[in-house]
Amino acid sequence: MRERLRAVRLLLAFPFKVDTYRTAGALLLIFCGQLAGVGVAIGLALTTDGAVTRSGDRAIPGIAIFCVSALLSSLGNWGSFVLQTNLLDRATLAVDLELVQLTCSIEGIEHLERPEYLDRIEHLNQNRQNLVTVPTRAATILASGLRLALTVVLLARVEPLLALLVLAGIPLLLASTRRNRKLIQVWDEVGSPTMRLQYVLRHIAGQESGAREIRVFGIQEEFKRGYTRLWNTFTAAFDRVSLGGALLEALAAAFLALAVGFGLVLVAHQADSGAVTAGNLVLVLTLISQINLHLGILAGTANSVGGSLQTAERLLWLREYAAHDGSPDRNSSSELPASLSSGIELAHVSYRYAGADADALHDVDLFIPFGSSVAIVGENGAGKSTLVKLLLRMYQPSAGSILIDGVELGDVSTGQWRSLTSATFQDFVKFEFLLRESVGVGQLDFVDETAAVLGALQRGEASELAQIRSIGLETQLGRNFADGIELSGGQWQKIAVSRSMMRESPLLLVLDEPAASLDATTEAALFEHLTGAARRASRNAGAVSLFVSHRFGTARNADLIVVLNQGRVVETGNHATLMGNGGYYAELFQLQARSYQ
Numbered sequence: 022m023r024e025r026l027r028a029v030r031l032l033l034a035f036p037f038k039v040d041t042y043r044t045a046g047a048l049l050l051i052f053c054g055q056l057a058g059v060g061v062a063i064g065l066a067l068t069t070d071g072a073v074t075r076s077g078d079r080a081i082p083g084i085a086i087f088c089v090s091a092l093l094s095s096l097g098n099w100g101s102f103v104l105q106t107n108l109l110d111r112a113t114l115a116v117d118l119e120l121v122q123l124t125c126s127i128e129g130i131e132h133l134e135r136p137e138y139l140d141r142i143e144h145l146n147q148n149r150q151n152l153v154t155v156p157t158r159a160a161t162i163l164a165s166g167l168r169l170a171l172t173v174v175l176l177a178r179v180e181p182l183l184a185l186l187v188l189a190g191i192p193l194l195l196a197s198t199r200r201n202r203k204l205i206q207v208w209d210e211v212g213s214p215t216m217r218l219q220y221v222l223r224h225i226a227g228q229e230s231g232a233r234e235i236r237v238f239g240i241q242e243e244f245k246r247g248y249t250r251l252w253n254t255f256t257a258a259f260d261r262v263s264l265g266g267a268l269l270e271a272l273a274a275a276f277l278a279l280a281v282g283f284g285l286v287l288v289a290h291q292a293d294s295g296a297v298t299a300g301n302l303v304l305v306l307t308l309i310s311q312i313n314l315h316l317g318i319l320a321g322t323a324n325s326v327g328g329s330l331q332t333a334e335r336l337l338w339l340r341e342y343a344a345h346d347g348s349p350d351r352n353s354s355s356e357l358p359a360s361l362s363s364g365i366e367l368a369h370v371s372y373r374y375a376g377a378d379a380d381a382l383h384d385v386d387l388f389i390p391f392g393s394s395v396a397i398v399g400e401n402g403a404g405k406s407t408l409v410k411l412l413l414r415m416y417q418p419s420a421g422s423i424l425i426d427g428v429e430l431g432d433v434s435t436g437q438w439r440s441l442t443s444a445t446f447q448d449f450v451k452f453e454f455l456l457r458e459s460v461g462v463g464q465l466d467f468v469d470e471t472a473a474v475l476g477a478l479q480r481g482e483a484s485e486l487a488q489i490r491s492i493g494l495e496t497q498l499g500r501n502f503a504d505g506i507e508l509s510g511g512q513w514q515k516i517a518v519s520r521s522m523m524r525e526s527p528l529l530l531v532l533d534e535p536a537a538s539l540d541a542t543t544e545a546a547l548f549e550h551l552t553g554a555a556r557r558a559s560r561n562a563g564a565v566s567l568f569v570s571h572r573f574g575t576a577r578n579a580d581l582i583v584v585l586n587q588g589r590v591v592e593t594g595n596h597a598t599l600m601g602n603g604g605y606y607a608e609l610f611q612l613q614a615r616s617y618q
């Protein structure tokens with residue numbers, strides 16, 4: 022219940038926050054338009070009576086009321102429509118900005134891996150306009166209600182039985198509410214997930230890399246079929262509810278129409294016997310024909326408020342998640358030293374991905390001394406990237422703790438840790454920016470400093486890219502731009518590595534498979550540089566460089582080699598020790614060495 026109230030408060034306040042004057046104006050005009058509609062009917066009745074009785078006393082005010090009401094009604098309806106459309110555009114931008122800000126402010130990335138969270142975010146994206154329509158809809162409900170009440174009073178004055186007509190509209194209201202409730206449910210259960218999956222398919226098919234594979238494997242038709250299947254699932258579920266509901270609504274509307282017909286016969290009969298004046302007959306005809314319409318508006322608007330409530334609850338959830346669950350350390354107070362003097366320790370660290378039935382990392386105990394270069398090796402799926410992401414605090418360990426110089430990482434603000442770390446991920450991003458920016462975003466403060474960007478390119482073994490075209494750093498990258506150049510896979514990887522080199526002395530530098538696309542010379546130079554840099558950094562800040570590699574030849578120079586197998590650390594030591602042990606590492610190393618002979 023408290024949740025509901027908070028959602029209502031949010032919905033009522035949101036448009037006022039976006040634009041107070043436009044919202045207030047729209048509300049005023051809605052009332053004006055609706056109530057003037059009743060004035061039109063009264064004006065018509067007076068005019069008719071005046072005409073029939075040839076009385077100017079009635080006809081002249083009748084015409085005046087009719088004209089003023091008709092003018093106010095058009096002005097109200099048209100003006101409120103324009104203001105509402107305008108408000109909707111502004112509010113959509115405000116909601117978009119809040120969504121971007123909220124999703125980016127979440128400090129971990131777990132919310133991007135849980136389908137149920139993704140569905141909620143998809144719902145928000147698809148229905149964001151729901152957040153800004155409630156005050157105007159509430160005004161429409163109030164004004165329509167008021168108009169109906171006035172209609173009832175006016176009808177009852179002519180014939181008390183006619184007042185009961187509004188009661189005949191109740192089944193229509195109930196049927197329409199029921200249909201809407203079911204539609205919301207279908208949207209939640211089927212709509213959001215299918216829309217999201219359709220987006221995934223569109224995204225793959227729309228990208229050059231996706232298009233390539235789709236053609237190589239000849240799966241164009243299957244893609245189309247898959248997309249259509251999703252579409253059909255969604256529309257079938259929607260149609261079922263819509264059609265079932267529409268049938269019930271049609272029955273309820275027919276019942277109301279019958280009741281209205283009965284009312285008309287009653288009044289026509291009375292008019293025939295002279296008990297009802299011609300003016301009242303016009304009044305009844307005008308008002309009665311609008312009952313159906315206004316009950317429909319009332320039901321439709323009231324129902325759409327139900328949809329808005331659901332969207333508001335999603336936004337409140339996201340706000341809450343961004344503030345607490347997704348960013349649990351907002352109040353963390355521990356400070357890290359500027360340089361490491363002991364090292365990084367993982368104590369009984371386990372991690373299980375959401376929805377997985379086994380740990381990706383299990384009970385990892387590991388000490389990484391300050392100033393060391395560390396290689397993490399292991400087969401595919403051993404847990405290397407997971408370990409890296411935990412160290413970078415993309416996730417919180419499911420069990421155990423990570424200590425930086427004895428300070429629990431969970432007690433340090435994520436912002437502080439992020440400013441002390443840098444990384445190249447296995448699935449790095451190709452930022453299609455200017456070359457300067459694509460590298461420079463690694464430390465945005467220095468993006469305009471040519472020496473800093475060139476230095477990063479040099480540390481990333483990518484200096485030759487600075488000579489690309491005649492404009493060097495100002496070259497637009499990416500084929501999405503008319504003047505953009507496309508790079509090779511290895512060149513993109515060099516840019517990603519250089520980006521992580523923008524921070525000259527991070528406490529922790531992580532490179533996950535940085536050499537997968539690099540040629541042998543560049544790879545050798547990169548690792549030589551890395552180990553050299555690690556040693557230099559160890560003298561300054563005791564920094565740790567950690568890289569993941571499948572090539573054992575590059576790992577052998579690391580100070581510490583960590584061997585992972587099925588989520589567990591099975592061996593640690595330097596190359597000589599591990600070879601001496603004759604264990605898993607030695608076995609893998611020899612296997613790889615043989616394949617090169």
Ligand SMILES: Nc1ncnc2c1ncn2[C@@H]1O[C@H](COP(=O)(O)OP(=O)(O)OP(=O)(O)O)[C@@H](O)[C@H]1O
Nearest residue numbers: 134374377381399400401402403404405406407408
């Ligand atoms: N986002 C995720 N959600 C669920 N499970 C995941 C996710 N990422 C990885 N896993 C699982 O966790 C395990 C470890 O994956 P991880 O990516 O850490 O392996 P890796 O050692 O880096 O492998 P590779 O050498 O292929 O990069 C795998 O079994 C994988 O299926």
Ligand SMILES: [Mg+2]
Nearest residue numbers: 405406407447
């Ligand atoms: Mg990996």
